Each structure stands twice: as structure tokens, then as C-alpha cells.
Amino acid sequence: MNARSDRVHVEARAIRRKDVIPGVSRPKALFILAAGLSFAMSVSLFFTGSQEQGIFVGIWVPSILSAGTLLLGSNDHE
Secondary structure (H helix, E strand, O other): OOHHHHHHHHHHHHHHHOOOEOOEOHHHHHHHHHHHHHHHHHHHHHHOOOHHHHHHHHOHHHHHHHHHHHHHOOOOOO
């Protein structure tokens, strides 16, 4: 297969699964969105004077992404 047919295959799969982002499933996209919102909230808190609260919210980002990996990760261990 060439690159064009691979892209068409991924886009067709995305349409069938109704992915939010082509190639990314809806549950995975929700974890990414939650982490992004946490990061944005952290930055806004930090720069509006609540530095400690901004740092506290900022440490949620790796926790959210780790939870997503744990819950959505595949069990393809060899």
C-alpha cells in the first residue's frame, strides 16, 4: 500500500467510528481534552496571581494522561 491508500483507509475508519479527530477514538479524545483544559486552567491560575493553585492544577495533567493510558491502553503484551 502507498501513503495515499493508507490515509484513505484511516479516514474511512474515522468516518465509520465517528472519531472526533481522525485516527483518535472518542474516549481517547476526551482524556486529551481533559488534560488540555487542565493545562489551560493551570496557566490562567498561575498568571492571574494564584500561583500555588496553578501548580496544583498543573500536576493533574500527567495524572489525567496516565489514567487514560491505564484505562484505554491495549493488552498486547508479548
